Amino acid sequence: MHLLIDHQIPLADAFFAELGHLERVPGREIDASAAAKADILIVRSVTPVDEALLADSRVRFVGTCTIGTDHVDRRALEARGIGFASAPGCNAEAVVDYVLSSLLLVCERKGVALDTHRVGIVGVGNVGGRLHRRLAALGVECLLCDPPRAKVEGSDAFVDLDTLLEAVDIVCLHTPLVRSGAHATYHLLDATRIAALEPGTILLNAGRGDCLDGEALCERLEQHGDLTTILDVWEHEPAIDETLWRLVDIATPHIAGHSLDGKMRGTEQVYQALMEYLGLPLRHYLADLAPPPALPRLTLDAGYDVWEALRLCVRTCYDVRRDVDSLGRESRRQGMATGFDHCRAHYPLRREFSTLEVELKPGAAELAPWLTAVGFRVTMS
Numbered sequence: 619m620h621l622l623i624d625h626q627i628p629l630a631d632a633f634f635a636e637l638g639h640l641e642r643v644p645g646r647e648i649d650a651s652a653a654a655k656a657d658i659l660i661v662r663s664v665t666p667v668d669e670a671l672l673a674d675s676r677v678r679f680v681g682t683c684t685i686g687t688d689h690v691d692r693r694a695l696e697a698r699g700i701g702f703a704s705a706p707g708c709n710a711e712a713v714v715d716y717v718l719s720s721l722l723l724v725c726e727r728k729g730v731a732l733d734t735h736r737v738g739i740v741g742v743g744n745v746g747g748r749l750h751r752r753l754a755a756l757g758v759e760c761l762l763c764d765p766p767r768a769k770v771e772g773s774d775a776f777v778d779l780d781t782l783l784e785a786v787d788i789v790c791l792h793t794p795l796v797r798s799g800a801h802a803t804y805h806l807l808d809a810t811r812i813a814a815l816e817p818g819t820i821l822l823n824a825g826r827g828d829c830l831d832g833e834a835l836c837e838r839l840e841q842h843g844d845l846t847t848i849l850d851v852w853e854h855e856p857a858i859d860e861t862l863w864r865l866v867d868i869a870t871p872h873i874a875g876h877s878l879d880g881k882m883r884g885t886e887q888v889y890q891a892l893m894e895y896l897g898l899p900l901r902h903y904l905a906d907l908a909p910p911p912a913l914p915r916l917t918l919d920a921g922y923d924v925w926e927a928l929r930l931c932v933r934t935c936y937d938v939r940r941d942v943d944s945l946g947r948e949s950r951r952q953g954m955a956t957g958f959d960h961c962r963a964h965y966p967l968r969r970e971f972s973t974l975e976v977e978l979k980p981g982a983a984e985l986a987p988w989l990t991a992v993g994f995r996v997t998m999s
């Protein structure tokens with residue numbers, strides 16, 4: 619069996635090698651001629667999987683080790699009887715870590731505490747739901763918008779998008795890209811909604827770039843400069859709009875979900891689905907393969923107030939400024955599109971907050987609920 623696998627997929631050898639010949643190729647270089655030799659195709663988000671890619675292939679199973687599936691033409695797969703699996707939720711924790719690192723940073727720059735803001739979460743699935751739980755545990759008031767969930771579960775817990783946009787200080791967009799249908803998300807934040815945002819709003823998009831009209835946002839920022847913006851995802855990646863990029867406060871190259879833990883989970887989820895598809899028993903488990911964290915423990919004693927302690931621990935584990943700086947540096951050095959992809963391909967080690975044990979000395983015991991809320995493992999000494 620010939621397995622064609624994106625070379626950015628960690629633990630690919632450990633999980634898949636015994637199934638046959640592994641060919642590892644950069645995701646953007648997986649084309650029809652590479653696919654023609656493959657039985658199994660395992661990708662991440664940068665490989666469009668469509669009729670053109672599969673037309674001359676004998677591929678019988680496609681797996682994407684990502685949450686998002688908008689790069690996969692599911693109808694084309696179904697028409698060819700090709701099995702499919704994605705990795706729901708695999709890197710949701712990492713995206714929430716990214717959001718918290720970013721929000722703590724912009725609040726620090728503004729000299730305000732996060733819990734003085736009301737946050738609107740648009741798309742309350744694996745990412746948005748986890749974000750809600752962590753923010754609520756920090757005492758941050760949240761409004762939720764998720765029409766597909768509201769339809770199934772009833773609308774009590776949800777508001778509509780325009781109500782949310784009027785009522786919140788921070789908007790966090792975590793929707794999948796859906797181009798048509800009753801709940802389409804293409805340009806969900808369109809020119810009208812972007813123009814209507816209250817001055818001072820903090821706007822974060824870590825869903826998909828096309829869920830937000832980038833040209834309209836650029837226009838608002840150029841004309842008024844009165845929003846604080848955090849963009850991890852962009853239209854036309856990797857050739858993103860440089861004018862918009864310069865205007866955005868926290869600009870990162872689609873790495874919100876790029877923790878090693880999230881990527882490894884994605885590999886395991888697709889491995890499990892492939893083994894089921896092939897009718898084979900599972901032989902490998904992430905719990906046996908994952909490396910221990912390089913930073914296992916941090917110890918705090920008395921002296922920090924709550925928000926200072928949160929910022930310290932968050933930044934020690936994951937500081938979003940590292941990714942902002944690397945996009946700035948690499949885009950200047952290599953041009954925007956190449957620099958954008960370079961940052962993703964050479965992404966440094968990042969572990970999730972849950973891998974860090976924060977040990978509290980007796981004088982710092984009162985920090986326990988806050989650090990737990992953010993996602994760390996807290997112990998007392």
Ligand SMILES: NC(=O)C1=CN([C@@H]2O[C@H](COP(=O)(O)OP(=O)(O)OC[C@H]3O[C@@H](n4cnc5c(N)ncnc54)[C@H](O)[C@@H]3O)[C@@H](O)[C@H]2O)C=CC1
Pocket residue numbers: 685686687706707709710713740741742743744745746747763764765766767792793794795796801802803806824825826850851872873874875876
């Ligand atoms: N920036 C990054 O690195 C990453 C981005 N993502 C993106 O985030 C998206 C969300 O991820 P998950 O929460 O894990 O997906 P999910 O499928 O668990 O949740 C998505 C939620 O959005 C809701 N939704 C759908 N249409 C909507 C609409 N029109 N308005 C409001 N809500 C709507 C769904 O009902 C669902 O509850 C993914 O589809 C992916 O595109 C995911 C991982 C990493």
Ligand SMILES: O=C(O)C(=O)[C@H](O)COP(=O)(O)O
Pocket residue numbers: 626662663664683684685686687709872873874875876962
């Ligand atoms: O899981 C998703 O959906 C994502 O957006 C991934 O974090 C994207 O990862 P790469 O495809 O950029 O490796």
